[in-house]
Amino acid sequence: MTALATVPTTAQDAPWRPRLGWAVTDTVTMVRRSLRRTLREPDALFLSVALPVILLLLFVYVFGGAIETGTQYVDYVVPGIVLLCAGFGAAGTAVTVAGDMTEGIVERLRTTPVHPAAVLTGHVVAGVARNLLATSLVVGLAHLVGFRAAAGPQEWLAVAGLLVLYILAFTWIAVCLGLVASSPEAASGYAMTLQFLPYLSSAFVPTETMPRVLQVIAENQPVTPVTDTVRAWLLGWPGADPWVALAWCVGLLVVARTVAVVLFRRHGRG
Amino acid sequence: MTPMVEITGLRKAFGSTSVLGGVDLTVDRGSVVALLGPNGAGKTTTVHVLATLLRPDAGRVLVDGLDVVRDAVAVRHRIGLTGQYAALDPLLTGAENLRLMARVAHLAPHAARARCAELLELFDLVDARDRLLRTYSGGMRRRLDLAAGLLGRPALMVLDEPTTGLDPRSRNDLWQVIRDVVADGTTVLLTTQYLDEADRLADRIAVLHHGRVIADGTAAALKRQVGEAHVELVLAGGAVERLVTDGSVGDVRRILADVEARGLAVDHWEVRAPTLDDVFLTLTGAPVATDRTLQEAS
Numbered sequence: 001m002t003a004l005a006t007v008p009t010t011a012q013d014a015p016w017r018p019r020l021g022w023a024v025t026d027t028v029t030m031v032r033r034s035l036r037r038t039l040r041e042p043d044a045l046f047l048s049v050a051l052p053v054i055l056l057l058l059f060v061y062v063f064g065g066a067i068e069t070g071t072q073y074v075d076y077v078v079p080g081i082v083l084l085c086a087g088f089g090a091a092g093t094a095v096t097v098a099g100d101m102t103e104g105i106v107e108r109l110r111t112t113p114v115h116p117a118a119v120l121t122g123h124v125v126a127g128v129a130r131n132l133l134a135t136s137l138v139v140g141l142a143h144l145v146g147f148r149a150a151a152g153p154q155e156w157l158a159v160a161g162l163l164v165l166y167i168l169a170f171t172w173i174a175v176c177l178g179l180v181a182s183s184p185e186a187a188s189g190y191a192m193t194l195q196f197l198p199y200l201s202s203a204f205v206p207t208e209t210m211p212r213v214l215q216v217i218a219e220n221q222p223v224t225p226v227t228d229t230v231r232a233w234l235l236g237w238p239g240a241d242p243w244v245a246l247a248w249c250v251g252l253l254v255v256a257r258t259v260a261v262v263l264f265r266r267h268g269r270g
Numbered sequence: 271m272t273p274m275v276e277i278t279g280l281r282k283a284f285g286s287t288s289v290l291g292g293v294d295l296t297v298d299r300g301s302v303v304a305l306l307g308p309n310g311a312g313k314t315t316t317v318h319v320l321a322t323l324l325r326p327d328a329g330r331v332l333v334d335g336l337d338v339v340r341d342a343v344a345v346r347h348r349i350g351l352t353g354q355y356a357a358l359d360p361l362l363t364g365a366e367n368l369r370l371m372a373r374v375a376h377l378a379p380h381a382a383r384a385r386c387a388e389l390l391e392l393f394d395l396v397d398a399r400d401r402l403l404r405t406y407s408g409g410m411r412r413r414l415d416l417a418a419g420l421l422g423r424p425a426l427m428v429l430d431e432p433t434t435g436l437d438p439r440s441r442n443d444l445w446q447v448i449r450d451v452v453a454d455g456t457t458v459l460l461t462t463q464y465l466d467e468a469d470r471l472a473d474r475i476a477v478l479h480h481g482r483v484i485a486d487g488t489a490a491a492l493k494r495q496v497g498e499a500h501v502e503l504v505l506a507g508g509a510v511e512r513l514v515t516d517g518s519v520g521d522v523r524r525i526l527a528d529v530e531a532r533g534l535a536v537d538h539w540e541v542r543a544p545t546l547d548d549v550f551l552t553l554t555g556a557p558v559a560t561d562r563t564l565q566e567a568s
Contacts, residue, residue, distance in 0.1 A: 022376060026374060033362065037361045040362075041361065103357070104353060104357035105358060105359055108351065108353065108358070111321045111322060111323060111346055
């Protein structure tokens with residue numbers, strides 16, 4: 001059994017210091033793991049793309065005829081569908097994180113010197129990548145069903161930036177839900193709440209058509225300012241609220257990420 | 271030289287359920303110590319405190335002279351843990367799992383590659399290296415899990431019930447691998463419910479009962495106390511009689527002749543090696559308690 005001793009470099013007697021620090025190399029390692037897992041589950045990937053597409057067609061062709069927004073409904077609804085799609089993608093991340101916590105691999109990782117946030121960042125980056133793929137497909141398909149944006153490259157870029165922030169924030173919230181859930185099934189249930197937010201906003205119908213109480217809720221949650229801003233930038237409509245939208249996204253992102261790291265550190269520690 | 275592991279007065283409770291009531295345990299460098307006990311005795315809890323997964327309520331736990339609470343990161347650089355359930359990623363291949371664990375153990379890239387190849391070879395997993403973990407058999411998973419624990423060449427290897435749930439052949443294979451690890455000079459702390467496993471692998475056995483170490487000594491001393499083997503007689507009325515034997519043909523023949531001479535009506539009999547039950551019967555005067563609340567808590 002001398003074979004065990006043939007490679008001289010060990011963690012103890014020759015500590016290896018990467019140039020960028022372990023936090024960065026650990027994060028790269030965990031991102032690669034999560035991306036690889038995403039590709040190994042083609043059915044989950046397919047569903048995360050297919051559901052938003054189905055919802056787009058449902059809203060445009062089934063509900064669209066009956067909803068009066070004073071504009072082409074397809075133009076009105078596409079920004080909403082894009083945000084709904086982000087909610088679906090985030091639900092996937094909640095389930096993956098909960099699965100990881102219950103399968104024991106996280107326990108194993110926590111006995112290694114891996115940087116604690118790296119495990120979660122890996123899931124978030126993979127989740128955002130999945131989400132952006134689905135979002136691009138929905139936007140592409142929207143053009144096929146009659147969506148016509150009046151935006152130049154600058155506006156598209158601004159919209160992309162805002163959406164990335166929005167998706168990042170909601171993916172970190174999903175990570176928190178995955179961490180507090182006792183099982184992947186429970187996580188999926190919690191994540192449903194994220195998917196409902198767009199329905200209580202200006203995403204599908206103008207908020208003025210809602211009862212007073214709901215109107216107040218709808219106008220004071222993140223989906224409404226983000227939808228209105230995306231709509232304004234893409235279609236040139238009035239109602240942009242870029243600073244409010246930005247404040248919501250950055251605020252949620254910072255809070256959710258902080259809470260997630262604390263939850264992860266505390267997990268299982270009696 | 272300081273011992274590899276020094277546990278003094280370790281206490282841990284979950285809510286109002288006390289799981290560890292003051293554990294004292296020392297593991298010398300280069301030795302193999304088995305923590306023997308039934309489900310719920312507190313084995314896994316002890317191991318989790320040692321591996322920095324749980325904070326102790328009271329007491330001191332040192333690994334290589336480092337405190338598991340204050341110097342957790344340094345301790346993590348020195349230990350390898352293999353749990354009851356193979357804790358790897360089912361959606362990655364065997365080789366990918368090892369590479370992942372090598373990277374998070376902070377091995378230099380070239381050393382990591384060489385080490386992974388070496389361990390796959392050693393654990394007889396070369397043919398399965400590119401298969402997804404979820405297609406592995408139970409025995410293969412455990413071997414890969416053990417390999418993952420050894421990647422960082424830990425000073426202390428902690429094996430939590432390494433063979434529970436394995437078929438006899440996989441169990442034998444795993445024992446051989448563990449012996450190889452031990453022969454290489456790694457200090458090992460293993461938990462087990464099987465006396466024969468502790469006996470085969472460990473220099474010293476500590477018996478854990480309701481969160482306390484009730485016996486601590488060499489396997490030979492424990493077996494002297496419990497008896498090498500028994501001739502177990504089940505009498506016609508259902509009563510059981512146990513007679514200590516050294517297991518040799520002559521001794522068993524003498525015992526059976528004796529039984530015949532006493533005119534006992536024997537329904538059936540067998541020669542049995544001592545088990546955890548016998549240990550507990552000897553040490554506590556009662557068979558292994560199956561305390562449900564304790565089982566769940568651990």
